[in-house]
Amino acid sequence: MMENTDLKKLTQAISCVIFDCDGVLVDSEILASQASLRMLEPYGISMTPQEYAHLYAGKKEEDIIASVQKDFNINLPDDFLSKVRLEIEHSLDHDLQAIAGVVETISPLPVTKAVVSNSRLVRVISSLKVAGLTELFGKKLFAAEMVERPKPAPDVYLHAASELGVKPSECLVVEDSQSGVTAAHSAGMHVIGFLGASHIPDGHENTVRDVGAFTVASSMEELAQIFAEVFDEYSIK
Structure with missing residues (x-):
């Protein structure tokens, strides 16, 4: 060596x-990115999971949502954080x-x-x-x-x-x-x-x-x- x-x-x-x-x-980051992008697609946000992870990996979910709204000039529903958490957890439970x-x-x-x-x-x-x-x-x-x-x-x-x-x-x-x-x-x-x-x-x-x-x-x-x-x-x- x-x-x-x-x-x-x-x-x-x-x-x-x-x-x-x-x-x-x-x-897990790639799975979390894929799940988040599925939830964000109806709001016109489209990128690869790798691009999403590059921007937001390592950050708290609530901080990510705040950054996404600012970066893409969108308003997400009040319950979006809880819904995206459920989507991520479902993905992790099955595919991690x-x-x-x-x-x-x-x-x-x-x-x-x-x-x-x-x-x-x-x-x-x-x-x-x-x-x-x-x-x-x-x-x-x-x-x-x-x-x-x-x-x-x-x-x-x-x-x-x-x-x-x-x-x-x-x-x-x-x-x-x-x-x-x-x-x-x-x-x-x-x-x-x-x-x-x-x-x-x-x-x-x-x-x-x-x-x-x-x-x-x-x-x-x-x-x-x-x-x-x-x-x-x-x-x-």
Whole structure:
């Protein structure tokens, strides 16, 4: 395995690895984008799921709806948020898949493992169950509803570090979205940009690097290689 020279930027011992959920542990962003676009089609909004995810992935649903109304100069019904949530949840319940290799990659980590998400906690819990990751993280789950400001603000990451009893500088974060990378980097954490989900557009490596990712992984296999360089005790059996 070749040395990843970007890892030379890691000068602090890592005591915790934190994962975003959507687009890192489960391939959910593309499903959420497809469901949202089905609901938005009657209002004249047409784009590919990848384009939609590029604009809105990693943000809270209510913030996405507010942005859509502003970006496309439309007014959506008061019950649109609740209806689109139901549509998304239906899609996730039936079609959600774990990112390939996620269990094998995360299981051997020799440090604390946690999840930090902009999704509602109930959805995070459901997604982890689908991915077979519930036991790996236990109750170390943190959602934007626990803090005043969601990603891209650093609040939820700082809250997680406080609750876990670790310094932000001791945390290694795996994030897929511009919003998430910005949040973790602003919190003073080391961020890996993950590019292995279906919604990731061409050129996204530059996007996540520009907002603070010090290296990227295009798959769980590449992420495992990074972990092997960071942790002497890490190996996939």
